[in-house]
Amino acid sequence: MALTISSPGTISLIPDEYVSVGAGEVLLQLNYVGFCGSDLSTFLGKNPLVKYPVIPGHEISAVIHAVGADVPSHLLPGTPCTVHPYTSCGKCTACQKGKTNACQFNQTLGVQRDGAMRGFIAVPWQKVILAPGLNAQELAMVEPLSVGYHAVSRGQVSEKDTVLIIGLGMIGVGVLFGVLSRGAKAIVVDQDQRKLDQALQWGASEAYLSANVKDVSPDVIIEAVGSPVTYRNAIDWAPFGGRVVYIGYALPEVAFETRWFVQKELDIKGSRNALAEDFEAVVNYLRAGSFDLQPLISKIIQPEDAAQTIQEWIKSPGDIYRILVQWNGRLS
Ligand SMILES: [Zn+2]
Ligand SMILES: [Zn+2]
Structure with missing residues (x-):
């Protein structure tokens, strides 16, 4: 199943199919996916970049479930990972300067294209970030911390x-x-x-x-x-x-x-999004145990609770750092 925002104010669970994995792709089983302020903006109809309907979610903690052809051998099934959720065209002026984080044609997971609030997702292998030593909840927070x-x-x-x-x-x-x-x-x-x-x-x-x-x-x-x-x-x-x-x-x-x-x-x-080197720096300080992340986890919920939780979030946005949705690869 997947969580979808079909129009502003409407969020629901829809059936999702077991995704097949193509050449150069890795199939991930989602573990935790964080709700970002941008997902809330999408729900409220205040995110000008979004196309409806959309499956939100770009803050990912997953486990590699299967790998397609032509994927490097260090990406093994069973390995925990997070995901670089942006794209870059390689041709625009930003990309040509190496500022791929500010690509003119960037498509962030869950914003300009369907995201990760679902049981499984296939991504290009280059987007997979391994972070040995981080636990499953920490992995879901690497992306927002990298933006900072x-x-x-x-x-x-x-x-x-x-x-x-x-x-x-x-x-x-x-x-x-x-x-x-x-x-x-x-x-x-x-x-x-x-x-x-x-x-x-x-x-x-x-x-x-x-x-x-x-x-x-x-x-x-x-x-x-x-x-x-x-x-x-x-x-x-x-x-x-x-x-x-x-x-x-x-x-x-x-x-x-x-x-x-x-x-x-x-x-x-x-400052927009983050570069691979920012993700790397965050993984390094988290691995060193520099900061206690527990205060950042405001709530861990099941997909069925998402609609209700969003309503509570709207009422007191200041009380929430992160809501993690626990998927555990659920298909139904
Ligand atoms: Zn975000
Ligand atoms: Zn570009």
Whole structure:
């Protein structure tokens, strides 16, 4: 079976067939698949990239079930893995510069094409990421943490830096882990005191409620919310000569006092998805046991509970880091 969002507001389970595996493909038995904020946006009809109906899901913990012809021999049935859920055309200007994460024609699993909220899925073998030493739940969180890590790479964060992180959702936490794993200092800002407290537990040096930010002097600001207010905060809080990285995806237009771009001579960058090297960095720090991921697992549910759980999520989005759906390769 598979979970499908047939139109905004409508999510249901549909029968799914046992997928056959083609040449160059690996058939994966899904174990846990995480619900992402982008899946929630799809359900709410607020994801402009999505085509309905769509099977959501791109945060994958799976086991290799079968391999097709022409697949390298290190990909053996029974091996746990996660998946690089993006595509790249190889031809657009971004791809030609090696920025395959920002491919103009990217199709993310569960967004522009059907995703992984199902019992089995076949993927090209090149998309399979082995991560020995990680448990099944950790595997499902590698992708969102990698998206946060990519912003840290974009900000060229080194151990000399202090980084101010705006927003402690899952992606902001990925930024926090990335910053700390590089030996840099993290200052975190959020509207939720519980998230600030948790970030301090993980190793942030300072934590502020959004309204209380003052006297901070970071080298880098990373915005991981995507609201007009936080987009402007990033510029206001940036130091002279500083770096600003945006991951938050703001839908409304945002007005800026652009003189600060010039007067502060800011380096302003966007950050989208993640590269293979970001996935690798995340797997490495998780394997080293650097961070306790348990606080990130808000709920583990069965596919039958998805519709109900999404309704609860809509009511209190701030209470959820990640909901993992447990598939265990179920076909019915
Ligand atoms: Zn996601
Ligand atoms: Zn491309």
